[in-house]
Amino acid sequence: MELDDYIAQSARQSQTMADAIAAALRQAISEGALADGAPLRQAELAEKFRVSRIPIREALLKLEREGLVETRPRRGTVVTALDADAFQEILEMRLALESLALRLSIARMQEPDIAAACTILRQTEDALRDPPTTHDRSKEFETRWGEVNWQFHRALYHACGRPRLLETIDNLHLLFARHLRVRLEIIAPTRTGHESRDVQKNRSEWAGVVQEHRDLLDACQARDVSRAEAVLERHIRLNGDELVRRLVAAR
Amino acid sequence: MELDDYIAQSARQSQTMADAIAAALRQAISEGALADGAPLRQAELAEKFRVSRIPIREALLKLEREGLVETRPRRGTVVTALDADAFQEILEMRLALESLALRLSIARMQEPDIAAACTILRQTEDALRDPPTTHDRSKEFETRWGEVNWQFHRALYHACGRPRLLETIDNLHLLFARHLRVRLEIIAPTRTGHESRDVQKNRSEWAGVVQEHRDLLDACQARDVSRAEAVLERHIRLNGDELVRRLVAAR
DNA sequence: CATGCACCGTATGTATACAATCTACCGTAT
DNA sequence: ATACGGTAGATTGTATACATACGGTGCATG
Incomplete structure (x- = not known):
């Protein structure tokens, strides 16, 4: 493009x-x-x-x-080129601010907010059930999935009613996602022979993410702040630390 | 000017x-x-x-x-005009990010970092011992004190080694300080007859702040993260909530 | 042969000039 | 009298043109 x-x-x-x-x-x-x-x-x-x-x-x-x-x-x-340290830093800031947003959000969440998050979660599951077949579509799929994945997080935070906080979180996610994508391409470029295996691996990873999202939504519905924060922290840390590990290993 | x-x-x-x-x-x-x-x-x-x-x-x-x-x-x-809600929001973000910075900082603090903070703390105390006499100098004093006060916080966070985090915190403080100043002027304009009482009141408030700073530095030296965070949270909250209360009361 | 300096090409920073749009005011019609 | 529409002024958005600084290349020199 x-x-x-x-x-x-x-x-x-x-x-x-x-x-x-x-x-x-x-x-x-x-x-x-x-x-x-x-x-x-x-x-x-x-x-x-x-x-x-x-x-x-x-x-x-x-x-x-x-x-x-x-x-x-x-x-x-x-x-901007971000090294592993910068990545770690962004991860830490996301953790602090998204925890805050989630906490504030849970206190103010109404039915429509939960319903919206639920809808997006279902879209995520649908997207996962319809895996890409060709290599070309694999990347497109990845992008699409990353978007809907983030939409879910946004939906959860939306009810907090803090525009500056949400803007900052969005910004951090943008940086995060960009370098996630770039780094993964550098570290594990999809070679012709390994497409299906790569996709397979991602699929199982993503299934785990969906499960975590479901847990997160459950905790929100139950208005269990501490559980929600624990799940979110684990969720972000898992994905982030995994990447930082790969980054450090690759350099 | x-x-x-x-x-x-x-x-x-x-x-x-x-x-x-x-x-x-x-x-x-x-x-x-x-x-x-x-x-x-x-x-x-x-x-x-x-x-x-x-x-x-x-x-x-x-x-x-x-x-x-x-x-x-x-x-x-x-x-930009910030209302009480925006102010509250900025306060919450400061709390989350400054806690993070402090936590990371304590783990990496060396002697020079502590010495630097100590020096600034002493400057703060000196500034407090030399109160303004005239009304003109009162405002100047307030500005100067606000600066050195913030310098202390910065000194504590500096060792964290997270440039983006520090930049964001600085930015939030800038917004905070500006509206703190503007709002206080609106709410309690220094009238000719009340100067000394205002200054007096501020002096006792500020003495409390200095005490909190000392506690904070102690906790950092002892590398007691949870105590430091508790003191910091109380410190920021006290000053912030006080102001938000005044803002809400004033509108 | 290495090093320092001067020149030139290129890219950015800023000034001036023009185009487009918003606001306020005024006149007219209902 | 009030509401509506149009026009004029002011203000912003963008194009073009000029000034200036950075970087590299080539030459002269120790």
Whole structure:
């Protein structure tokens, strides 16, 4: 997918070009279309998006805010590269803030909130029952699954009614997901002969995740804060530590 | 203090005008020189800072990132107004993240870190022993004290070695401190006749804060994580809840 | 042969100029 | 009198053009 395609999606729903471009770049970077440290030259992007460098610069500033890119004055902007330490740090922050959001959320959760989370959980299960067959669809599936997976978490936190907290959590997740994807591709690139085994392995991993989600929802319904937090902590830690381990092993 | 003065301070140490202007505006807003909801018109700022609107726009984008201002497309930028709920939210986030930072910090603290915190604590005590006499100096004193107070917290968290975490905490504190200042001015404006009583009251409050800081440092030296966290939580909560109470009572 | 310096290409930072849109005011019609 | 629509002013968003600093290459020199 080229940058040109990203822009078309968000062009009309944003009120300014800078916003649309920021959204397009955000998605492109998040999907791993640009490698760690890849330079983002203003003139090049301006040509691609058919705008001047002004909205490009403003879009890059927004991305810098989110930690997706880094700019050194007069030396340009590059996609942020996160090492294992940074990954660990983001994980710890997620743990602290998502625990907080969950705790606050449980106290204020109503029926509709639980119903929404339940619906998404079912979608997750459906997605899991319909595994990808070809290699091309495997990656698409992975992306889709990652999204719906995060939607579930968001649904649980939504009732907390803390906009800044939710925004920060979203931001951290974005960073997390991007580097999760990039690193996994580097560490375990899907080779032609090993597709099915990789998918198989992921399927069983994901089944575990779904189970944890179910536990989480149960605890929320029961308004059992301490159990919910324990499950969430374990949930995040399991996935995160697993990855940090692979990262450390790979370097 | 006029905006022109702010710029002079940071003009030479920043590499771009946008950065310098962002720093100047940040300080101005933080000090409460601009009221909640005050409009920041680009042309006006451009004239004040003797630059074009381009670096102004970029500075405003940086401030938007930090939550100090809010921009609605084609409708301009205003200083962010925080209500009691937002204040509560920021307090909760501080609690979660500062606890995390402190916990991580204690595990990695070395002698120099403790010595640095100790030095700052002593400065705090000195500042307290030298109270302001005139009304003009009272506000200046308050600002200075707030800074050194925060420096102590920073010193404690510094050893954690988590740059993103520290940045986020700093950002939250900036928002917190700004609105603390603005709200207190609104709620209890220092009238000519009541200066000394106000200062007196603040002095006893602050003495309590210093005592808590000492407890905190003790717990860190003893590497007693749970005690340190308990003291910190109580410390932040006391100050915060006190303010939220006043805010709610005042509206 | 290594090292330091000067020049040039390239990319970013900023100024000026133009376009688009929002707000406020005023006139008109009901 | 009030509500509605249109126009003018002001303000933001973007394009184009210019200024400036960084990095590399080549040459001169010790």
